[in-house]
Amino acid sequence: MANTTTVARGGGSSAPGRRRKRPGGPPRASGLPNWAIPYVLLVPGLLVIAGLLLYPMVQLVIISFQKFGIAQIRGKAAEWVGWANFEKVLATEIFWTSLRNTVVFASIAVTLTLVVGTAVGVLLHKLGKKMSLFVVIGCMFAWAIPPVAQAAIWRSLFDADSGIINWALNLLPDWLSQAVFGRADWTGEPWLNDAFTVYVVLVFCVVWAGFPFIAVSVLAGLKGIPNELYEAARVDGSGAWRTFRKITLPLLKPVFAVLTVLSIIWDFKVYTQLHILLNGPTNREAFNLSMYAVAEAFKPPPKMGTGAAISIVLTIILLIITVFYVRQIVKQEEM
Amino acid sequence: MSPAQRKRLGRILLNTAGVLVFLYAIFPVYWMVSTGFKTNDQIFTTEFIPFPTSFTLEHFSRVLTEGVANNSIWLYLRNSAIVALGTVLIGSLFALLSATAIARFRFRGRGSFLITLLVVQMLPAEAMLIPLSVMIRRVGLGDQLLGIIVAQVAVTLPFGIWMLRTFVAAVPKTLEEAAWIDGASRMTTFWKVLFPLVAPGLVATSIFSFITAWNDLVFALYLMSSSEGYTMPVALQYFFGQKGVDWGAIMAGSTLMTIPVVIFFLLVQRRMVSGLVAGAVKG
Numbered sequence: 001m002a003n004t005t006t007v008a009r010g011g012g013s014s015a016p017g018r019r020r021k022r023p024g025g026p027p028r029a030s031g032l033p034n035w036a037i038p039y040v041l042l043v044p045g046l047l048v049i050a051g052l053l054l055y056p057m058v059q060l061v062i063i064s065f066q067k068f069g070i071a072q073i074r075g076k077a078a079e080w081v082g083w084a085n086f087e088k089v090l091a092t093e094i095f096w097t098s099l100r101n102t103v104v105f106a107s108i109a110v111t112l113t114l115v116v117g118t119a120v121g122v123l124l125h126k127l128g129k130k131m132s133l134f135v136v137i138g139c140m141f142a143w144a145i146p147p148v149a150q151a152a153i154w155r156s157l158f159d160a161d162s163g164i165i166n167w168a169l170n171l172l173p174d175w176l177s178q179a180v181f182g183r184a185d186w187t188g189e190p191w192l193n194d195a196f197t198v199y200v201v202l203v204f205c206v207v208w209a210g211f212p213f214i215a216v217s218v219l220a221g222l223k224g225i226p227n228e229l230y231e232a233a234r235v236d237g238s239g240a241w242r243t244f245r246k247i248t249l250p251l252l253k254p255v256f257a258v259l260t261v262l263s264i265i266w267d268f269k270v271y272t273q274l275h276i277l278l279n280g281p282t283n284r285e286a287f288n289l290s291m292y293a294v295a296e297a298f299k300p301p302p303k304m305g306t307g308a309a310i311s312i313v314l315t316i317i318l319l320i321i322t323v324f325y326v327r328q329i330v331k332q333e334e335m
Numbered sequence: 336m337s338p339a340q341r342k343r344l345g346r347i348l349l350n351t352a353g354v355l356v357f358l359y360a361i362f363p364v365y366w367m368v369s370t371g372f373k374t375n376d377q378i379f380t381t382e383f384i385p386f387p388t389s390f391t392l393e394h395f396s397r398v399l400t401e402g403v404a405n406n407s408i409w410l411y412l413r414n415s416a417i418v419a420l421g422t423v424l425i426g427s428l429f430a431l432l433s434a435t436a437i438a439r440f441r442f443r444g445r446g447s448f449l450i451t452l453l454v455v456q457m458l459p460a461e462a463m464l465i466p467l468s469v470m471i472r473r474v475g476l477g478d479q480l481l482g483i484i485v486a487q488v489a490v491t492l493p494f495g496i497w498m499l500r501t502f503v504a505a506v507p508k509t510l511e512e513a514a515w516i517d518g519a520s521r522m523t524t525f526w527k528v529l530f531p532l533v534a535p536g537l538v539a540t541s542i543f544s545f546i547t548a549w550n551d552l553v554f555a556l557y558l559m560s561s562s563e564g565y566t567m568p569v570a571l572q573y574f575f576g577q578k579g580v581d582w583g584a585i586m587a588g589s590t591l592m593t594i595p596v597v598i599f600f601l602l603v604q605r606r607m608v609s610g611l612v613a614g615a616v617k618g
Contacts (some may be wrong), residue, residue, distance in 0.1 A: 037521070038440035042448070045433030045496060052489035053455045056466035063466060073469060120356050123349065131353050137601075138357035141364045144600035146550040148568040149589035153363045156370065156582055164366075167383045187381055208363060269459040272552045272568070279575055290461035297465045298557050304465055311462035322457040329453060 060315075064308035070301060078305075085309040094284050095310065097195075098292040102314075105199050105288065106267040112207045113263055114256075117214020122244070124215060125222040136219075139212035147209070151276030154205040158191040165191070195286035198277055205273050210266070214259055221255040222248065254332055261325040265318055289314040364593075371395065371587035378582050394583035398591070403573045404562040408588055411570040414480060415549055415592070418566055421484040422491060422548040427541045429488070430495035435529070437496070438503035456493035463490070464553055471558060478560050486554045491544040498543065502536025503529070539603045546596055567592045 032040065064085055066078040089095050120139070124132045145153070158165050169177065169186040177184045191197045225248065233243045249256075271290045278286055281295035289310060297307025336344070370378055374389040398408045437445060467486050468477075476482035506529060514524045552568040559565055571592065574585045 035442065038436040038442045038445075041432045041436035041440075043432075044429040045436075045492065046448075048429060048489055048492050049451065049455060052467070052485065053458065053463065053493070054451075056463055056470060056489075057458065059466035059470070060462060063469070073472065075473070123352055123356065126349055127353050128350075131350055135353045135357045135360075138360040140601055141597060142360040144597045145364060145367075145593055146568065146589075146596055148550070148552055148571050149367065149593050150363075152571065152585050152589050153367045156580075156586070157363065157366065159580070159582075161381060162379050162582070164383050167381060208359070212360065265457055269461055271461050272550075275552065276572060276575070280572070290459060294461055294464065294553070294557070298468075304469070308465050311459070311465055314459055315462045318457060318459055319454070322454055325457065326450060326453045330450075 057315075060308050060311060063304055064312050066305050068304035068308070073302065073304065081305065085305045086312075089306050089309050089313075094287060094292060097285060098287040098289050098310075099313075101195070101199065101286065102268060102288040102290075105202065105270070106264055109203050109206045109210070109267045109270075110260065110263045112203065113210040113214055113267075114260060116207060117211040117259075118218050118256075120211060120215035121218025121222065122248075124219045136216065139215060142208055143212035145209060147272040148276055150205050150209045151273040154201055154208070154273075155192065155277055158201045158204075160188050160190040160192075163191075192277060195283060198274075198283070198286045201277055202270070202273060205277075206267060206270060210263065214263070217255060217259055218252065221252045225251050254328065257328045258325065261321055261328065264321050265325070268318060268321070269314065367586050367593070368590050370582055371590045373583065375583060394587035395591075398584050398588050403570055403584070403588075404565065406562060406565075406570075408567070408570065408591065410563065411565050411567045412591065414564060415566040415568075417480050418483050418487060418551075418555070419545045419548040421480070422487040423541045423545050425484065426488045426491050426495055426544045427499075427537055429492060430499050430540055431533070431537060433496045434499035434503045435525070438500045439508070452493045452497055456497065460490050460551075460553055464557060467554075468558055477558060478564060480564060482558050483551075483554050483566070484548075486558065487544075487548040487551065490551075490554075491547050495540045495544055499533070499536055499540045502533050502539075505536075506532045542599045542603045546599060549592075549596060 063078070065080060065082060066072070066085075067081050068078050072078040120135075124135060127135065157163050160166065166186040166189050169181075169189075174184040177186075191201055229247050229251075230243060233247055238246070269290045270288065271294065274286070274288060274291055275281070278291075281287065281291050281299060284292075284295075287295065293307045293310035293314060295307075296310060297304045369387055371394055372390055372392070373384070373387040374391045374393070377384050377387050377389055400407060402408050402410070436442075437449065463486075467489070471477055471482040471485060476485060510528055510532070511524050514528050519527070550568065551566070552572075555566040555569045556572075559569065567588070571585065571588050574581050574588065
């Protein structure tokens with residue numbers, strides 16, 4: 001093969017004018033010069049990315065500096081207000097509770113999802129083939145449930161009267177329940193009235209739906225670690241926990257980096273499940289940043305300007321996290 | 336304890352843990368499906384009824400005939416299908432073209448394009464919703480399914496290209512070169528050689544876009560104002576009414592909405608992982 005290539009190239013240069021076949025390209029590009037082909041192929045994709053993602057992003061920035069209400073949505077020219085939207089938003093208490101809810105929720109949900117997911121991933125690796133497949137299929141179901149249905153399910157499990165969480169808590173011996181929660185009777189406990197307990201339900205929901213992805217990714221990573229390393233560790237008398245810390249964790253570091261960043265990004269902007277648990281953007285105490293932005297922008301009267309300002313704050317936080325993700329991917333992959 | 340006994344005990348413990356994880360994962364799903372088939376007196380009770388003794392199709396037939404917001408669930412399922420299929424048709428064609436460009440050619444601006452892809456797929460949809468809704472309404476697509484499709488194509492395309500690119504790159508270039516030497520044109524090579532080999536990847540990418548569009552609540556909710564245009568997720572939240580929550584109907588509707596996703600999901604779950612974690616998982 002290599003030989004033919006050299007011959008063809010040599011022949012081509014020594015006898016100009018003769019029809020050559022370059023192995024690097026087709027005999028005749030359909031009317032287009034070769035260099036132009038990738039750009040032509042990219043046109044539709046570029047149009048979508050530029051027109052429907054980058055341009056709107058610019059619009060979002062512009063709107064965040066404007067007074068943009070129902071009249072502007074209908075086409076009236078918008079009035080420039082400078083930093084007023086940002087100042088207004090930063091001065092409200094809801095912004096700070098939303099920011100706090102977003103950050104606290106994301107840190108707890110990400111940590112729990114990663115811990116549960118990793119534990120299940122390691123377990124799957126240790127289980128026999130059939131048992132492992134059985135558990136993976138179970139996990140697939142949890143993973144595949146649409147977010148709206150996820151939230152509906154967990155809302156029903158935590159329902160005040162007919163939910164089985166209250167039923168299960170009632171099963172606890174009264175002294176234990178009294179000691180831990182300060183109460184014994186859980187019948188009718190309304191989990192979804194209070195911002196704090198709404199987020200408890202949301203954590204249950206998000207961790208349950210999110211752990212399968214982590215588990216399957218960790219499993220894929222574990223399968224890539226050569227068995228000899230573990231054998232060597234065993235020969236050297238290393239215990240299970242030590243092996244996990246000194247071999248498994250370092251080798252899976254790149255996987256964890258990507259999984260952590262993805263989980264943070266997903267949990268930071270969780271909207272759908274919260275929307276279902278709260279019955280829409282109602283309880284302002286329980287807003288997170290994305291719900292606060294959407295509520296400002298779409299609840300009548302629409303205030304797109306302040307909504308955009310909140311979205312900008314959220315986007316900037318996410319882009320900072322994204323930088324780590326991009327760096328990790330670029331480091332690992334020759335693109 | 337002898338080593339053999341210890342090993343057996345370890346096995347038993349591991350398998351027990353496996354079963355517990357399985358139950359944790361599957362129980363809420365089972366609860367959804369079984370509640371859909373329970374009669375109301377077995378739903379609205381403080382008792383725990385793991386296996387319904389009364390079995391009814393009443394909730395399913397109710398959501399399919401009476402429905403919610405004056406329309407049968409069929410209409411909403413149909414709308415969701417239109418949005419999801421439209422997104423897939425437009426999105427996967429565009430993704431295939433772009434992925435071929437990135438995986439098969441070295442050109443100026445390729446690196447920046449890849450970085451742009453990674454960054455834009457991380458933009459929060461809830462933030463994009465504000466400018467996109469204004470733009471979509473301005474061009475007259477507000478309150479139309481096509482408007483939701485446009486938004487969904489925008490949201491799913493970057494990841495679609497990213498995922499498909501690895502599939503194109505996996506097809507050995509020598510195959511195409513062989514076709515060229517045999518005198519095939521670029522077009523013929525693309526359709527007769529590359530396309531059939533990339534098809535499984537295209538299916539995986541399409542299913543990913545389908546699921547994203549099918550599941551979406553945010554765009555469908557805020558771009559649509561008339562109930563004839565609601566998609567399934569928008570319709571479902573209407574069952575959480577003022578008069579209390581109609582769990583039977585919600586769970587029946589959720590089950591109907593979940594079925595296609597679960598089927599597709601089981602088909603492509605492996606590829607979803609490889610696409611998301613990209614090069615991070617080796618082997």
